[in-house]
Amino acid sequence: MKQNSRVAFFLVALLCLLALPATNALAQATVAQTPPMGWNSWNYFASKVDDKGIRAAADQIVSTGMKDAGYVYVNIDDTWEGERDASGVIHTNSKFPDMKALADYVHSKGLKIGIYSGPGTKTCAGYPASLGHEEQDAKSYAGWGIDYLKYDLCSFIPDVMEKQAPNDKAAQMKLMIAAYEKMSKALKDATQQTGRPIVLSLCQYGWDSVWEWAPALGGNLWRTTGDIEPRWQSIYDIASQQAGLADYAGPGHWNDPDMLEVGNGKLSLAENRTHFSWWAMLAAPLLAGNDLPNMKPEVKAILTNKDVIAIDQDPLGKQARHVYSDGEVEVWTRPLQGGGMAIAVINVGSDRVSTHPFHLNLEKLGLHGEQSGKDLWTGKEVTMKNGDGIELPSHDILLVRIDQPKM
Ligand code: GAL
Secondary structure, X not given: OOHHHHHHHHHHHHHHHHHHHHHHHHHHHOOOOOOOEEEEOHHHXXXXXXXXXXXXXXXXXXXXXXXXXXXXXXXXOOOOEEEEOOOOOEEEOOXXXXXXXXXXXXXXXXXXXXXXEOOOOEOOOOOEOOOOOHHHHHHHHHHHXXXXXXXXXXXXXXXXXXXXXXXXXXXXXXXXHHHHHHHHHHHHHHHHHHOOOOEEEEEOOOOOOHHHHOOOOOOOEEEOOOOOOOOHHHHHHHHHXXXXXXXXXXXXXXXXXXXXXXXXXXXXXXXXXXXXXXXXXXXXXXXXXXXHHHOOHHHHHHHOOHHHHHHXXXXXXXXXXXXXXXXXXXXXXXXXXXXXXXXXXXXXXXXXXXXXXXXXXXXXXOOOOOEEEEEOOOOOEEEEOOOOEEOOOOOOEXXXXXXXXXX
Protein backbone atom coordinates (compact mmCIF):
# COMPACT_ATOMS: atom_id res chain seq x y z
CA MET A 1 0.00 0.00 0.00
CA LYS A 2 1.29 3.46 -0.82
CA GLN A 3 1.64 5.97 2.00
CA ASN A 4 -1.46 7.94 0.84
CA SER A 5 -3.68 4.84 0.56
CA ARG A 6 -2.50 3.72 3.98
CA VAL A 7 -3.53 7.05 5.50
CA ALA A 8 -6.89 6.90 3.69
CA PHE A 9 -7.47 3.31 4.89
CA PHE A 10 -6.61 4.29 8.46
CA LEU A 11 -8.97 7.30 8.34
CA VAL A 12 -11.88 5.22 6.98
CA ALA A 13 -11.34 2.54 9.65
CA LEU A 14 -11.24 5.24 12.34
CA LEU A 15 -14.46 6.82 11.06
CA CYS A 16 -16.18 3.41 11.08
CA LEU A 17 -15.09 2.84 14.67
CA LEU A 18 -16.32 6.27 15.73
CA ALA A 19 -19.63 5.73 13.96
CA LEU A 20 -20.30 2.38 15.73
CA PRO A 21 -21.55 3.74 19.06
CA ALA A 22 -23.66 6.31 17.20
CA THR A 23 -25.26 3.56 15.10
CA ASN A 24 -26.01 1.58 18.24
CA ALA A 25 -27.43 4.62 19.99
CA LEU A 26 -29.64 5.10 16.95
CA ALA A 27 -30.76 1.46 17.11
CA GLN A 28 -31.62 1.93 20.81
CA ALA A 29 -33.60 5.06 20.03
CA THR A 30 -35.56 3.40 17.25
CA VAL A 31 -36.92 0.37 19.13
CA ALA A 32 -40.62 0.27 19.96
CA GLN A 33 -41.56 2.85 17.31
CA THR A 34 -44.99 1.23 17.53
CA PRO A 35 -46.23 -0.49 20.72
CA PRO A 36 -44.35 -3.78 21.26
CA MET A 37 -46.31 -6.89 20.29
CA GLY A 38 -45.69 -10.42 21.48
CA TRP A 39 -46.52 -12.89 24.21
CA ASN A 40 -45.57 -13.12 27.90
CA SER A 41 -45.58 -16.20 30.11
CA TRP A 42 -46.96 -14.71 33.32
CA ASN A 43 -50.72 -14.28 32.90
CA TYR A 44 -51.41 -17.93 32.15
CA PHE A 45 -48.35 -19.98 33.17
CA ALA A 46 -46.95 -17.87 36.06
CA SER A 47 -44.21 -19.94 37.77
CA LYS A 48 -44.87 -22.96 35.52
CA VAL A 49 -42.92 -21.36 32.69
CA ASP A 50 -39.92 -23.32 31.41
CA ASP A 51 -37.64 -23.69 28.38
CA LYS A 52 -40.01 -26.16 26.72
CA GLY A 53 -43.00 -23.85 27.21
CA ILE A 54 -41.14 -20.88 25.72
CA ARG A 55 -40.12 -22.93 22.68
CA ALA A 56 -43.72 -24.12 22.30
CA ALA A 57 -44.98 -20.52 22.53
CA ALA A 58 -42.51 -19.46 19.82
CA ASP A 59 -43.64 -22.35 17.60
CA GLN A 60 -47.29 -21.45 18.13
CA ILE A 61 -46.76 -17.77 17.41
CA VAL A 62 -45.49 -18.82 14.01
CA SER A 63 -47.98 -21.62 13.24
CA THR A 64 -51.10 -19.71 14.33
CA GLY A 65 -50.30 -16.73 12.09
CA MET A 66 -49.66 -14.48 15.10
CA LYS A 67 -46.17 -13.73 13.85
CA ASP A 68 -47.59 -12.63 10.49
CA ALA A 69 -50.07 -10.47 12.39
CA GLY A 70 -47.17 -8.64 14.09
CA TYR A 71 -46.44 -10.53 17.35
CA VAL A 72 -42.65 -10.57 17.75
CA TYR A 73 -41.54 -10.75 21.39
CA VAL A 74 -41.61 -14.02 23.35
CA ASN A 75 -41.16 -12.82 26.90
CA ILE A 76 -40.10 -14.94 29.85
CA ASP A 77 -41.53 -13.40 33.01
CA ASP A 78 -40.54 -14.15 36.61
CA THR A 79 -39.11 -17.50 37.88
CA TRP A 80 -36.29 -18.22 35.39
CA GLU A 81 -33.61 -16.99 37.81
CA GLY A 82 -31.09 -19.31 39.48
CA GLU A 83 -28.23 -18.48 41.83
CA ARG A 84 -25.33 -16.10 41.39
CA ASP A 85 -21.84 -17.60 41.19
CA ALA A 86 -18.87 -16.48 43.30
CA SER A 87 -18.23 -13.55 40.97
CA GLY A 88 -21.86 -12.45 41.10
CA VAL A 89 -22.91 -13.62 37.65
CA ILE A 90 -26.56 -14.68 37.49
CA HIS A 91 -27.37 -18.21 36.32
CA THR A 92 -30.65 -19.71 35.21
CA ASN A 93 -32.46 -22.30 37.33
CA SER A 94 -33.09 -25.89 36.21
CA LYS A 95 -36.24 -24.93 34.24
CA PHE A 96 -33.98 -23.05 31.79
CA PRO A 97 -30.91 -25.18 31.10
CA ASP A 98 -29.37 -22.86 28.50
CA MET A 99 -30.67 -19.32 28.01
CA LYS A 100 -28.39 -18.57 25.05
CA ALA A 101 -29.58 -21.70 23.23
CA LEU A 102 -33.19 -20.73 23.98
CA ALA A 103 -32.63 -17.21 22.64
CA ASP A 104 -31.01 -18.67 19.52
CA TYR A 105 -34.05 -20.91 19.04
CA VAL A 106 -36.50 -18.01 19.38
CA HIS A 107 -34.39 -15.90 17.01
CA SER A 108 -34.28 -18.75 14.49
CA LYS A 109 -38.07 -18.41 14.21
CA GLY A 110 -37.70 -14.74 13.27
CA LEU A 111 -38.89 -13.71 16.74
CA LYS A 112 -37.33 -11.82 19.65
CA ILE A 113 -36.93 -12.83 23.27
CA GLY A 114 -37.61 -10.96 26.51
CA ILE A 115 -36.63 -11.53 30.12
CA TYR A 116 -37.58 -10.23 33.57
CA SER A 117 -35.79 -8.86 36.65
CA GLY A 118 -36.08 -6.05 39.17
CA PRO A 119 -34.04 -3.42 40.99
CA GLY A 120 -34.40 -5.07 44.43
CA THR A 121 -32.74 -8.11 45.95
CA LYS A 122 -35.67 -10.34 45.00
CA THR A 123 -38.26 -10.47 42.24
CA CYS A 124 -41.95 -10.51 43.10
CA ALA A 125 -41.92 -14.30 43.11
CA GLY A 126 -38.88 -14.31 45.44
CA TYR A 127 -36.12 -15.13 42.94
CA PRO A 128 -32.79 -13.24 42.80
CA ALA A 129 -33.11 -9.75 41.30
CA SER A 130 -30.49 -7.24 40.17
CA LEU A 131 -29.66 -4.98 43.15
CA GLY A 132 -25.89 -4.38 43.10
CA HIS A 133 -25.50 -6.48 39.95
CA GLU A 134 -27.07 -4.20 37.34
CA GLU A 135 -24.06 -4.01 34.98
CA GLN A 136 -23.33 -7.73 35.31
CA ASP A 137 -26.96 -8.65 34.59
CA ALA A 138 -27.22 -6.29 31.64
CA LYS A 139 -24.07 -7.91 30.22
CA SER A 140 -25.52 -11.39 30.76
CA TYR A 141 -28.74 -10.43 28.98
CA ALA A 142 -26.83 -8.86 26.09
CA GLY A 143 -24.59 -11.94 25.88
CA TRP A 144 -27.59 -14.28 25.72
CA GLY A 145 -29.14 -12.20 22.93
CA ILE A 146 -32.05 -10.81 24.95
CA ASP A 147 -34.16 -8.15 23.20
CA TYR A 148 -36.50 -6.94 25.97
CA LEU A 149 -36.32 -6.48 29.75
CA LYS A 150 -39.28 -6.08 32.09
CA TYR A 151 -37.91 -4.54 35.28
CA ASP A 152 -40.26 -4.97 38.24
CA LEU A 153 -39.97 -2.84 41.39
CA CYS A 154 -41.16 -5.34 44.04
CA SER A 155 -38.58 -5.91 46.79
CA PHE A 156 -36.85 -2.61 46.01
CA ILE A 157 -39.64 -1.05 48.10
CA PRO A 158 -38.69 -2.69 51.43
CA ASP A 159 -35.03 -3.33 50.48
CA VAL A 160 -34.10 0.23 49.60
CA MET A 161 -36.94 2.77 49.55
CA GLU A 162 -38.33 2.08 53.02
CA LYS A 163 -34.93 1.34 54.53
CA GLN A 164 -33.03 4.32 53.17
CA ALA A 165 -35.83 6.88 53.36
CA PRO A 166 -38.31 5.79 56.01
CA ASN A 167 -41.47 7.93 56.05
CA ASP A 168 -40.20 10.17 53.24
CA LYS A 169 -42.27 9.41 50.15
CA ALA A 170 -40.53 11.98 47.93
CA ALA A 171 -37.07 10.63 48.77
CA GLN A 172 -38.33 7.08 48.19
CA MET A 173 -39.53 8.02 44.71
CA LYS A 174 -36.14 9.57 43.89
CA LEU A 175 -34.45 6.30 44.86
CA MET A 176 -36.89 4.43 42.63
CA ILE A 177 -36.21 6.67 39.63
CA ALA A 178 -32.45 6.35 40.17
CA ALA A 179 -32.77 2.55 40.17
CA TYR A 180 -34.47 2.60 36.77
CA GLU A 181 -31.90 5.06 35.44
CA LYS A 182 -29.15 2.73 36.59
CA MET A 183 -30.50 -0.29 34.71
CA SER A 184 -31.28 1.77 31.63
CA LYS A 185 -27.66 2.95 31.52
CA ALA A 186 -26.36 -0.56 32.15
CA LEU A 187 -28.44 -1.85 29.23
CA LYS A 188 -27.20 0.91 26.95
CA ASP A 189 -23.57 0.18 27.85
CA ALA A 190 -24.00 -3.57 27.42
CA THR A 191 -25.80 -3.29 24.08
CA GLN A 192 -23.22 -0.83 22.80
CA GLN A 193 -20.99 -3.87 22.32
CA THR A 194 -23.55 -6.16 20.71
CA GLY A 195 -25.52 -3.69 18.58
CA ARG A 196 -28.71 -5.54 19.61
CA PRO A 197 -30.89 -3.04 21.49
CA ILE A 198 -32.93 -4.12 24.53
CA VAL A 199 -36.42 -2.66 24.97
CA LEU A 200 -36.84 -1.41 28.55
CA SER A 201 -40.23 -2.04 30.19
CA LEU A 202 -40.77 -0.37 33.57
CA CYS A 203 -43.03 -2.26 35.95
CA GLN A 204 -43.67 -0.15 39.05
CA TYR A 205 -47.46 0.02 38.79
CA GLY A 206 -47.67 3.66 37.66
CA TRP A 207 -46.18 5.15 40.84
CA ASP A 208 -45.11 8.79 40.93
CA SER A 209 -46.66 9.52 37.50
CA VAL A 210 -44.10 7.32 35.78
CA TRP A 211 -45.24 8.60 32.36
CA GLU A 212 -43.68 11.97 33.23
CA TRP A 213 -40.13 10.70 33.79
CA ALA A 214 -39.76 7.26 32.18
CA PRO A 215 -39.17 8.40 28.56
CA ALA A 216 -36.25 10.65 29.55
CA LEU A 217 -34.37 7.79 31.18
CA GLY A 218 -34.86 5.53 28.16
CA GLY A 219 -38.02 3.63 29.17
CA ASN A 220 -39.86 2.30 26.13
CA LEU A 221 -43.00 1.36 28.06
CA TRP A 222 -44.21 1.65 31.62
CA ARG A 223 -47.01 0.01 33.51
CA THR A 224 -49.64 2.57 34.46
CA THR A 225 -51.54 0.47 37.03
CA GLY A 226 -51.45 -2.58 39.28
CA ASP A 227 -51.77 -6.12 37.93
CA ILE A 228 -54.47 -7.07 35.45
CA GLU A 229 -56.74 -10.06 36.11
CA PRO A 230 -58.90 -12.01 33.68
CA ARG A 231 -62.16 -10.42 34.91
CA TRP A 232 -64.24 -7.68 33.29
CA GLN A 233 -64.03 -5.44 36.37
CA SER A 234 -60.23 -5.50 36.30
CA ILE A 235 -60.11 -4.72 32.59
CA TYR A 236 -62.66 -1.93 32.94
CA ASP A 237 -60.92 -0.38 35.96
CA ILE A 238 -57.54 -0.38 34.22
CA ALA A 239 -58.93 1.03 30.97
CA SER A 240 -60.69 3.81 32.89
CA GLN A 241 -57.41 4.79 34.52
CA GLN A 242 -55.86 5.45 31.08
CA ALA A 243 -58.01 8.52 30.42
CA GLY A 244 -55.72 11.54 30.67
CA LEU A 245 -52.54 9.71 29.69
CA ALA A 246 -52.78 10.13 25.91
CA ASP A 247 -50.23 12.93 25.68
CA TYR A 248 -47.51 10.83 27.29
CA ALA A 249 -47.48 8.06 24.65
CA GLY A 250 -45.75 8.19 21.30
CA PRO A 251 -43.25 6.38 19.09
CA GLY A 252 -40.59 4.76 21.29
CA HIS A 253 -42.45 5.32 24.59
CA TRP A 254 -45.83 3.87 25.55
CA ASN A 255 -48.26 3.69 28.42
CA ASP A 256 -48.66 0.02 29.38
CA PRO A 257 -52.04 -0.91 30.90
CA ASP A 258 -50.59 -4.42 31.43
CA MET A 259 -50.49 -7.56 29.34
CA LEU A 260 -53.52 -9.02 27.62
CA GLU A 261 -55.90 -11.44 29.30
CA VAL A 262 -57.63 -12.29 26.01
CA GLY A 263 -58.54 -16.00 26.17
CA ASN A 264 -57.96 -16.26 29.93
CA GLY A 265 -60.33 -16.81 32.86
CA LYS A 266 -64.03 -16.64 32.16
CA LEU A 267 -64.05 -13.59 29.90
CA SER A 268 -66.93 -13.77 27.43
CA LEU A 269 -66.33 -13.36 23.73
CA ALA A 270 -67.65 -9.78 23.89
CA GLU A 271 -65.33 -9.03 26.82
CA ASN A 272 -62.31 -10.49 25.00
CA ARG A 273 -63.18 -8.44 21.93
CA THR A 274 -63.66 -5.24 23.93
CA HIS A 275 -60.46 -5.79 25.95
CA PHE A 276 -58.43 -6.26 22.76
CA SER A 277 -60.05 -3.30 20.96
CA TRP A 278 -59.67 -1.01 23.97
CA TRP A 279 -55.95 -1.82 24.29
CA ALA A 280 -55.57 -1.16 20.54
CA MET A 281 -57.30 2.21 20.93
CA LEU A 282 -54.93 2.99 23.83
CA ALA A 283 -51.84 2.28 21.69
CA ALA A 284 -51.01 -0.28 24.36
CA PRO A 285 -48.33 -2.93 23.99
CA LEU A 286 -50.14 -6.05 22.78
CA LEU A 287 -48.58 -8.86 24.78
CA ALA A 288 -50.84 -11.88 24.66
CA GLY A 289 -50.81 -13.88 27.89
CA ASN A 290 -52.84 -16.97 27.04
CA ASP A 291 -52.22 -20.69 26.66
CA LEU A 292 -51.08 -20.64 23.04
CA PRO A 293 -50.95 -24.41 22.39
CA ASN A 294 -54.61 -24.67 23.49
CA MET A 295 -55.93 -21.44 21.99
CA LYS A 296 -59.57 -21.60 20.84
CA PRO A 297 -60.24 -20.51 17.24
CA GLU A 298 -62.43 -17.60 18.38
CA VAL A 299 -59.62 -16.33 20.63
CA LYS A 300 -57.14 -16.65 17.78
CA ALA A 301 -59.53 -14.71 15.54
CA ILE A 302 -59.55 -11.86 18.08
CA LEU A 303 -55.79 -11.78 18.63
CA THR A 304 -55.08 -11.85 14.89
CA ASN A 305 -57.66 -9.31 13.71
CA LYS A 306 -55.35 -7.31 11.45
CA ASP A 307 -57.66 -4.31 11.21
CA VAL A 308 -57.71 -3.91 14.98
CA ILE A 309 -53.96 -4.48 15.20
CA ALA A 310 -53.49 -1.75 12.58
CA ILE A 311 -55.24 0.68 14.94
CA ASP A 312 -52.84 -0.26 17.75
CA GLN A 313 -49.83 -0.06 15.46
CA ASP A 314 -50.84 3.15 13.70
CA PRO A 315 -47.53 4.95 12.98
CA LEU A 316 -48.83 8.30 14.26
CA GLY A 317 -48.76 6.71 17.73
CA LYS A 318 -51.57 8.83 19.21
CA GLN A 319 -53.39 7.15 22.09
CA ALA A 320 -57.22 7.33 22.28
CA ARG A 321 -59.09 9.84 24.42
CA HIS A 322 -62.33 9.32 26.26
CA VAL A 323 -64.57 11.85 24.48
CA TYR A 324 -67.83 11.36 26.33
CA SER A 325 -70.05 8.96 28.22
CA ASP A 326 -73.79 8.65 28.03
CA GLY A 327 -75.03 6.58 30.92
CA GLU A 328 -73.10 3.33 30.72
CA VAL A 329 -71.89 3.78 27.15
CA GLU A 330 -68.43 5.28 26.61
CA VAL A 331 -67.12 6.81 23.39
CA TRP A 332 -63.38 6.97 22.74
CA THR A 333 -61.61 8.24 19.60
CA ARG A 334 -58.10 7.97 18.28
CA PRO A 335 -56.55 10.01 15.45
CA LEU A 336 -54.80 7.95 12.78
CA GLN A 337 -52.02 8.70 10.35
CA GLY A 338 -53.30 10.37 7.18
CA GLY A 339 -56.14 12.19 8.94
CA GLY A 340 -58.24 9.12 9.77
CA MET A 341 -60.06 8.39 13.01
CA ALA A 342 -60.93 5.27 15.01
CA ILE A 343 -64.12 5.36 17.07
CA ALA A 344 -64.89 2.92 19.89
CA VAL A 345 -68.38 2.80 21.39
CA ILE A 346 -68.34 0.57 24.47
CA ASN A 347 -71.23 -0.68 26.57
CA VAL A 348 -69.51 -0.91 29.96
CA GLY A 349 -72.74 -1.67 31.81
CA SER A 350 -73.45 -5.13 33.14
CA ASP A 351 -77.21 -4.74 33.12
CA ARG A 352 -77.86 -2.69 30.02
CA VAL A 353 -78.50 -5.26 27.31
CA SER A 354 -79.38 -4.46 23.73
CA THR A 355 -83.11 -4.00 24.23
CA HIS A 356 -82.87 -0.33 23.30
CA PRO A 357 -80.27 1.50 21.23
CA PHE A 358 -77.70 4.05 22.29
CA HIS A 359 -77.70 7.16 20.08
CA LEU A 360 -74.24 8.21 18.96
CA ASN A 361 -73.58 11.95 18.91
CA LEU A 362 -71.08 12.41 16.08
CA GLU A 363 -70.92 16.15 16.63
CA LYS A 364 -69.36 15.59 20.04
CA LEU A 365 -66.57 13.81 18.14
CA GLY A 366 -66.11 16.84 15.87
CA LEU A 367 -67.73 15.07 12.92
CA HIS A 368 -70.39 16.58 10.70
CA GLY A 369 -72.51 14.89 8.07
CA GLU A 370 -72.61 11.28 6.96
CA GLN A 371 -69.44 9.31 7.65
CA SER A 372 -68.25 6.23 5.76
CA GLY A 373 -66.07 3.72 7.56
CA LYS A 374 -65.39 0.08 8.31
CA ASP A 375 -66.71 -1.91 11.26
CA LEU A 376 -63.52 -3.68 12.32
CA TRP A 377 -65.28 -6.67 13.90
CA THR A 378 -67.77 -7.50 11.14
CA GLY A 379 -65.40 -6.30 8.40
CA LYS A 380 -68.32 -4.51 6.73
CA GLU A 381 -68.46 -1.01 5.31
CA VAL A 382 -70.73 1.22 7.40
CA THR A 383 -72.32 4.63 7.06
CA MET A 384 -72.83 6.63 10.24
CA LYS A 385 -75.12 9.58 10.82
CA ASN A 386 -75.55 11.82 13.82
CA GLY A 387 -77.99 10.25 16.28
CA ASP A 388 -77.76 6.74 14.79
CA GLY A 389 -79.05 4.06 17.12
CA ILE A 390 -76.46 1.45 18.08
CA GLU A 391 -77.43 -1.84 19.74
CA LEU A 392 -74.66 -3.09 21.99
CA PRO A 393 -74.87 -6.13 24.25
CA SER A 394 -73.36 -5.79 27.71
CA HIS A 395 -69.54 -5.31 27.64
CA ASP A 396 -69.49 -5.30 23.84
CA ILE A 397 -67.93 -2.77 21.50
CA LEU A 398 -68.45 -1.12 18.14
CA LEU A 399 -65.09 -0.30 16.63
CA VAL A 400 -65.11 1.73 13.42
CA ARG A 401 -62.29 3.10 11.31
CA ILE A 402 -63.01 6.20 9.26
CA ASP A 403 -60.22 7.04 6.83
CA GLN A 404 -61.71 10.30 5.58
CA PRO A 405 -63.75 11.79 8.38
CA LYS A 406 -65.92 14.79 7.53
CA MET A 407 -65.20 17.40 10.15
C1 GAL B 1 -45.84 -8.50 39.30
C2 GAL B 1 -46.06 -8.00 37.89
C3 GAL B 1 -46.63 -9.14 37.06
C4 GAL B 1 -45.66 -10.30 37.08
C5 GAL B 1 -45.33 -10.71 38.51
C6 GAL B 1 -44.23 -11.76 38.55
O1 GAL B 1 -45.33 -7.48 40.08
O2 GAL B 1 -46.92 -6.90 37.89
O3 GAL B 1 -46.88 -8.70 35.74
O4 GAL B 1 -44.48 -9.92 36.40
O5 GAL B 1 -44.92 -9.59 39.27
O6 GAL B 1 -43.86 -12.10 39.84
